[in-house]
Amino acid sequence: MTDLPEATQRKMGLVIDLDTCVGCHACVVSCKGWNTENYGAPLSDQDPYGADPSGTFLNRVHSYEVQPESGAAQLVHFPKSCLHCEDAPCVTVCPTGASYKRVEDGIVLVNESDCIGCGLCAWACPYGAREMDAAEGVMKKCTLCVDRIYNENLPEVDRVPACVRTCPAGARHFGDLGDPQSDVSRLVEARGGMDLMPEQGTKPVNKYLPPRPKDRTEPVGPGEIDILAPLLKPVAEEPRGFVGWLDKMLEKI
Amino acid sequence: MHPAPSVIVFTTLSGLGFGLLFWLGLGMPASEGWVAAVFFAIAFALSVGGLLASTFHLGHPERAVKAFSQWRSSWLSREGICAVAALSVMGLYAALVVLFGVRLSVLGWLGAALSAGTVFTTSMIYAQLRTVPRWNTALTPALFLALSLGGGALLAGQVSLAPWFLTAAAALQVAWWVRGDKALLQSGTDMASATGLGEIGTVRAFEPPHTGNNYLLREFVHVVGRKHAVKLRAIALSLGYMVPVLVLVLPFSHLMALLAVIAHVAGVAASRWLFFAEAEHVVGLYYGKR
Ligand code: SF4
Numbered sequence: 361m362t363d364l365p366e367a368t369q370r371k372m373g374l375v376i377d378l379d380t381c382v383g384c385h386a387c388v389v390s391c392k393g394w395n396t397e398n399y400g401a402p403l404s405d406q407d408p409y410g411a412d413p414s415g416t417f418l419n420r421v422h423s424y425e426v427q428p429e430s431g432a433a434q435l436v437h438f439p440k441s442c443l444h445c446e447d448a449p450c451v452t453v454c455p456t457g458a459s460y461k462r463v464e465d466g467i468v469l470v471n472e473s474d475c476i477g478c479g480l481c482a483w484a485c486p487y488g489a490r491e492m493d494a495a496e497g498v499m500k501k502c503t504l505c506v507d508r509i510y511n512e513n514l515p516e517v518d519r520v521p522a523c524v525r526t527c528p529a530g531a532r533h534f535g536d537l538g539d540p541q542s543d544v545s546r547l548v549e550a551r552g553g554m555d556l557m558p559e560q561g562t563k564p565v566n567k568y569l570p571p572r573p574k575d576r577t578e579p580v581g582p583g584e585i586d587i588l589a590p591l592l593k594p595v596a597e598e599p600r601g602f603v604g605w606l607d608k609m610l611e612k613i
Numbered sequence: 614m615h616p617a618p619s620v621i622v623f624t625t626l627s628g629l630g631f632g633l634l635f636w637l638g639l640g641m642p643a644s645e646g647w648v649a650a651v652f653f654a655i656a657f658a659l660s661v662g663g664l665l666a667s668t669f670h671l672g673h674p675e676r677a678v679k680a681f682s683q684w685r686s687s688w689l690s691r692e693g694i695c696a697v698a699a700l701s702v703m704g705l706y707a708a709l710v711v712l713f714g715v716r717l718s719v720l721g722w723l724g725a726a727l728s729a730g731t732v733f734t735t736s737m738i739y740a741q742l743r744t745v746p747r748w749n750t751a752l753t754p755a756l757f758l759a760l761s762l763g764g765g766a767l768l769a770g771q772v773s774l775a776p777w778f779l780t781a782a783a784a785l786q787v788a789w790w791v792r793g794d795k796a797l798l799q800s801g802t803d804m805a806s807a808t809g810l811g812e813i814g815t816v817r818a819f820e821p822p823h824t825g826n827n828y829l830l831r832e833f834v835h836v837v838g839r840k841h842a843v844k845l846r847a848i849a850l851s852l853g854y855m856v857p858v859l860v861l862v863l864p865f866s867h868l869m870a871l872l873a874v875i876a877h878v879a880g881v882a883a884s885r886w887l888f889f890a891e892a893e894h895v896v897g898l899y900y901g902k903r
């Protein structure tokens with residue numbers, strides 16, 4: 361049934377640090393790599409080497425420019441995948457029962473053999489987290505690497521989603537956001553983690569950590585001392601020693 | 614939203630077909646024999662044809678029967694059940710009327726209610742979506758129902774009732790457009806809430822995640838030129854509503870009635886094209902496309 365569970369035992373999810381993400385897209389690549397080879401239908405590409413390539417991805421990285429009232433604009437890289445919402449509208453609209461939210465860990469999944477490919481769940485998701493695979497005609501979405509995180513064939517260090525494992529900047533964290541004592545919950549608490557589109561009422565489990573304010577290079581007014589000035593001073597104003605002699609000689613010629 | 618032809622054909626034709634079934638179920642007109650057979654045939658052709666068209670956009674139509682299972686939460690599932698129930702009940706009713714000359718009024722009323730219910734459930738598939746602020750209003754089911762009953766009355770030859778329903782539908786259509794043009798702004802969802810970065814300053818999409826196209830852009834980000842939209846609205850309003858009402862108040866002729874029906878269908882199709890093409894899905898905000 362695509363009724364949502366009253367409550368889930370755990371709320372597994374991601375915490376994404378917008379301060380540290382460098383926008384390298386490594387998570388996008390590792391996600392596509394893992395998920396095209398494992399759980400469910402592969403993530404197909406259409407016309408991959410042609411003029412109009414497109415394909416199915418479960419994770420994409422946007423980049424935004426944020427212009428404060430004064431001072432320099434800030435560039436923020438913004439990875440986005442399924443947020444495994446508590447009130448997931450994508451689940452309740454599904455006519456077949458293919459979309460469901462698991463009671464044990466809150467992960468939102470699609471049972472691909474039940475999916476008729478109507479696309480309504482993607483319409484209902486405000487975040488663009490679901491994509492219909494053009495080759496298979498079924499709905500694909502982030503599984504939180506359900507085939508990694510409990511997989512005893514993998515070394516323990518690898519039992520996290522592929523994106524988290526691969527992120528070179530350490531901008532992605534995985535854990536139980538339903539447990540206030542978990543590392544991820546404490547991180548959200550400490551950094552003021554936020555929901556995307558809270559007004560949509562989806563109650564996302566994944567949280568985003570806002571970027572910290574960036575250093576400012578204020579212009580220096582008259583009479584003020586620029587503390588960086590001594591460091592930026594030219595090292596040798598007048599050439600001395602051999603270079604100085606050479607300089608003089610060359611001038612004379 | 615991408616205005617998929619299959620969905621436009623489906624909502625236009627099946628809306629009309631179920632509207633006609635509604636009036637036939639009420640015994641308006643209470644025709645018999647061949648005349649009744651033709652009326653029912655038109656109604657079934659439109660409603661069933663529309664439903665078939667809607668399966669064209671499915672990735673796996675062969676599994677469509679699974680879609681009847683989730684009526685507890687899903688409007689799409691409810692629509693499927695309602696449609697099958699309406700067609701079965703009205704099929705039985707029609708068979709009794711046409712073949713045996715027996716009119717079971719109660720069965721007809723039930724069929725009429727189920728037919729209207731089908732149109733209502735269809736409209737709720739759209740109206741329930743918070744992600745498309747333009748659709749997310751009680752005006753959506755009101756408009757769909759008024760259009761379906763008005764168009765149905767037109768087809769059923771209910772010369773005295775049809776103008777009222779069509780005029781009401783026209784008023785709802787205009788109200789729906791006026792509200793719709795402000796809907797995204799009033800929904801409170803914007804780039805600031807989508808990215809959570811509004812606290813820092815004004816957010817601008819700097820680079821999309823991919824250089825090519827993708828499913829999300831194809832399906833959800835469709836931008837209609839303002840001038841284009843105004844023209845189409847004028848066409849929808851005049852063909853879909855004004856021409857049929859005018860024809861209905863003029864003295865009756867079969868040719869004019871046919872003209873009214875054709876104008877109505879074209880107008881409704883234009884309105885449905887706009888219904889999808891103008892609808893802004895909030896995911897477009899992530900691409901800075903709103
Ligand atoms: S992010 Fe979208 S797909 Fe994921 S649970 Fe929320 S609504 Fe569903």
Ligand code: SF4
Nearest residue numbers: 454475476478479481
């Ligand atoms: S596309 Fe598949 S998972 Fe999504 S609503 Fe339709 S049947 Fe359910």
